[in-house]
Amino acid sequence: MIKRKIEEIVFKILMYSAFITVLISFFIILFTILIKGIPSLNLKMITQTPKGGYYLGKEGGILNAITGSLILACSSTFLSMMISFPIAVFLNVYNKKKSRYVQVIRFSFDVLTGVPSIVYGALGLIVMYFFNLRASLLGGTIAVTLLILPLMCRGIDEVLQMTPKSLLESSYALGSTSLETSFKILLRQCYPGIITTILISFGRGIGDAASVLFTAGFSDNMPGNFLRPAATLPLAIFFQLTSPIKEVQSRAYAAAIILTMIILFISIMSRVISLRFEKYKIK
Amino acid sequence: MEQKSHIEAKKLNVYYGNNHVLKNINLQIPDKKITAIIGPSGCGKTTLLKSFNRMIDIFDEVKVTGEVLFDNENIYKKNIELTHVRKKMGLLLQRPFPLPMSIFDNVAYGPKIHGLKSKKKIRELVEFYLKETSLWNEVKDKLQAPATSLSIGQQQRLCLARGLAVEPEVILGDEPTSALDPIATRKIEEKFHQLKKDYTIVIVTHILRQAKRLADYVIFMYLGELIEAGPADKIFNEPEKELTKEYIKGLIS
Ligand SMILES: Nc1ncnc2c1ncn2[C@@H]1O[C@H](COP(=O)(O)OP(=O)(O)OP(=O)(O)O)[C@@H](O)[C@H]1O
Ligand SMILES: [Mg+2]
Numbered sequence: 001m002i003k004r005k006i007e008e009i010v011f012k013i014l015m016y017s018a019f020i021t022v023l024i025s026f027f028i029i030l031f032t033i034l035i036k037g038i039p040s041l042n043l044k045m046i047t048q049t050p051k052g053g054y055y056l057g058k059e060g061g062i063l064n065a066i067t068g069s070l071i072l073a074c075s076s077t078f079l080s081m082m083i084s085f086p087i088a089v090f091l092n093v094y095n096k097k098k099s100r101y102v103q104v105i106r107f108s109f110d111v112l113t114g115v116p117s118i119v120y121g122a123l124g125l126i127v128m129y130f131f132n133l134r135a136s137l138l139g140g141t142i143a144v145t146l147l148i149l150p151l152m153c154r155g156i157d158e159v160l161q162m163t164p165k166s167l168l169e170s171s172y173a174l175g176s177t178s179l180e181t182s183f184k185i186l187l188r189q190c191y192p193g194i195i196t197t198i199l200i201s202f203g204r205g206i207g208d209a210a211s212v213l214f215t216a217g218f219s220d221n222m223p224g225n226f227l228r229p230a231a232t233l234p235l236a237i238f239f240q241l242t243s244p245i246k247e248v249q250s251r252a253y254a255a256a257i258i259l260t261m262i263i264l265f266i267s268i269m270s271r272v273i274s275l276r277f278e279k280y281k282i283k
Numbered sequence: 284m285e286q287k288s289h290i291e292a293k294k295l296n297v298y299y300g301n302n303h304v305l306k307n308i309n310l311q312i313p314d315k316k317i318t319a320i321i322g323p324s325g326c327g328k329t330t331l332l333k334s335f336n337r338m339i340d341i342f343d344e345v346k347v348t349g350e351v352l353f354d355n356e357n358i359y360k361k362n363i364e365l366t367h368v369r370k371k372m373g374l375l376l377q378r379p380f381p382l383p384m385s386i387f388d389n390v391a392y393g394p395k396i397h398g399l400k401s402k403k404k405i406r407e408l409v410e411f412y413l414k415e416t417s418l419w420n421e422v423k424d425k426l427q428a429p430a431t432s433l434s435i436g437q438q439q440r441l442c443l444a445r446g447l448a449v450e451p452e453v454i455l456g457d458e459p460t461s462a463l464d465p466i467a468t469r470k471i472e473e474k475f476h477q478l479k480k481d482y483t484i485v486i487v488t489h490i491l492r493q494a495k496r497l498a499d500y501v502i503f504m505y506l507g508e509l510i511e512a513g514p515a516d517k518i519f520n521e522p523e524k525e526l527t528k529e530y531i532k533g534l535i536s
Binding site: 283 | 382
């Protein structure tokens with residue numbers, strides 16, 4: 001009896017400490033960027049583009065990088081969603097669970113998820129050379145799409161796998177085709193999970209620096225053309241952080257606050273949306 | 284059996300991988316009657332039922348030989364339109380599984396995918412079938428609520444309404460009352476009694492008393508074989524086979 005009590009207590013302690021570690025790390029990161037960034041945070045940052053010499057501490061803002069990152073992350077999230085939902089449906093509805101083929105595909109996605117983002121940057125570069133593209137918003141979009149595609153495919157796939165088989169059965173029993181079952185039943189049932197996956201991918205996409213380093217380039221102008229280079233937030237942070245000037249470094253943290261706020265905003269929005277659909281979900 | 288029948292199995296064999304689950308089944312299901320499939324657990328009742336609307340297709344590694352004739356057409360022949368086969372047979376699962384949408388949409392789903400567009404018609408249909416399954420009074424004020432907000436018994440009747448709304452000719456029920464309490468069970472059973480005027484009903488049950496209450500015709504299965512089939516009176520009162528006798532007396536289960 002005593003042994004079982006102790007086991008119980010030990011595991012509770014382990015769980016609490018894991019939980020607290022995560023929470024503390026989160027707050028340390030948040031506090032660091034807040035403390036270092038708040039002094040430099042001002043409205044100009046989000047309303048102006050860099051004037052000459054901004055990265056040496058002169059006037060201006062990073063509206064161009066914010067816009068660039070938003071456009072880039074949204075378009076690559078959208079692109080990769082258009083690709084990964086059909087893939088996930090194909091794996092789950094059109095193939096048998098135990099099929100070798102499906103398992104090989106799943107395994108390769110798992111491997112691809114672990115590939116470092118600089119490799120996707122390089123891959124994006126190759127694709128760009130192939131199409132004769134220079135570093136541009138489009139190039140960055142391609143690289144980030146490649147980066148988040150495996151993550152999203154596996155994420156949605158995992159969500160779809162959790163659908164009870166009987167639900168599919170009910171749908172087929174009414175005479176639905178596989179397509180109707182996928183889009184009218186499966187999609188609805190998995191809506192909350194799919195939104196979460198998309199959000200995670202979006203966060204990964206908007207925050208990644210290495211994949212856009214060579215592919216998106218950098219610019220002081222507002223992004224207006226997919227074929228021209230565009231600034232992105234992670235790179236703006238990176239360039240400012242590596243500056244020897246204290247003031248510029250502080251601006252990097254301010255930019256990090258903005259990036260974090262964007263991600264936070266998207267998370268909360270998606271929570272709200274997915275909660276509205278959660279109630280229809282069959283448990 | 285003199286009656287006309289639209290479901291007929293001929294030399295039907297089903298394998299799950301190497302597991303030979305249905306062995307050379309030959310049978311006819313009488314029209315506009317309630318047929319009960321009985322037998323001990325694992326004998327292949329569910330498999331038999333699901334082979335009638337090709338629902339077993341969705342499982343891994345299933346192999347089927349022989350024929351199932353529906354209106355004299357073999358539903359296992361190549362190029363058959365599966366959605367039509369399934370539309371003609373409403374399947375009611377052991378545990379009710381509403382679709383992830385509102386109560387209204389659950390019933391409207393079937394008619395919609397089969398091409399009904401008129402909003403007015405759909406509304407009439409939904410009301411009609413919810414009344415048909417005596418659910419209307421309980422849900423008429425919350426048609427837009429999620430189907431999961433209903434009790435299990437109500438969900439099972441919703442699934443019945445949903446199945447009837449696609450206007451099948453046959454109702455297949457796989458232990459449709461096993462998740463229900465006695466009162467809800469009674470309601471479903473009453474429904475079946477009324478429905479047999481218009482539909483051919485096949486149910487799987489492992490409750491002998493339920494089979495006695497409901498069935499006009501009984502199929503007894505044992506270890507994947509069809510042991511005996513015939514009118515309920517005969518099977519329950521003077522079965523021919525020794526196994527059937529023992530099962531009816533409760534010696535094997
Ligand atoms: N999806 C499946 N894959 C492999 N084997 C299966 C599958 N479903 C059923 N079986 C096997 O087929 C046999 C018959 O199963 P079935 O579900 O038809 O029995 P049942 O008569 O409905 O039993 P119960 O009364 O317990 O529901 C069992 O031996 C079972 O192990
Ligand atoms: Mg069964």
